[in-house]
Amino acid sequence: MNNQTTPRGKFISFEGGEGVGKSTQVTLLRDHLTAEGYEVVVTREPGGTTGAEEIRQLLLSGDTDKWLPMTEVLLFYAARVDHIERVIKPALEAGKWVISDRYADSSFAYQGAGHGLTQDTLKELHHIATRDFWPDLTLVLDADVDHGLSRATEREAAVAANNREDRFENMTNDFHQRLRQAFLDIAAANPVRCRVISATGSISDVAQRIWQAVQNFRQGAAG
């Protein structure tokens, strides 16, 4: 009988403000890890399952004041629980690495610092919904707000008006400045899990910084 168990995979999240380059870097990291022989699942929040993608449409389109902050965060967590239970945990248990384009730190930044829900409320909700399930490594991409927003706005302008996912991009500049600081504060408060990566420079400059952080993480995890 073979008693060998598959080692659990690793869960990496990418976080940061609008247009800092998360989706671009998620794909590059997936390619890098795949080339090194890992089985990698790329996913995103809100989304990743049929139901969560439906919730995504409710959340990302429409007027900025469409949802009350509490309604909004409950929708994000409804999507998140589905995502964790149906995609993330099964993949990790099968030994795969999971890379998620955003996870719960976005709720702490957007619905917390952005919309004013308290840390205690968010921590309690996270505990009830996920039993404190967090990534092994979180890469916080940091860049000037106006720079990222103009890239994101340009991208959305190319999308048909009825398919745009720009509800959060349309929030005030002050909202986006609070987000940037919130992500930096989250990283400072969680130094074991989080790494801040400067998202300025070329796509390949940023990818190199990320790869260095992932190598350091792998060495730490192996040792």
Ligand SMILES: Nc1ncnc2c1ncn2[C@@H]1O[C@H](COP(=O)(O)OP(=O)(O)OP(=O)(O)O)[C@@H](O)[C@H]1O
């Ligand atoms: N380092 C970079 N230099 C120049 N352009 C970049 C860089 N990184 C990404 N871009 C471009 O900026 C745009 C936004 O990038 P991307 O979609 O990866 O950001 P994002 O953080 O996932 O955005 P959002 O949070 O709004 O979904 C894309 O058109 C992408 O090609």
Ligand SMILES: Cc1cn([C@H]2C[C@H](O)[C@@H](COP(=O)(O)O)O2)c(=O)[nH]c1=O
């Ligand atoms: C997970 C999560 C996301 N958000 C916001 C952040 C972005 O504006 C959108 C997701 O769009 P992206 O193009 O895929 O980055 O949703 C949030 O407010 N709270 C969350 O928990």
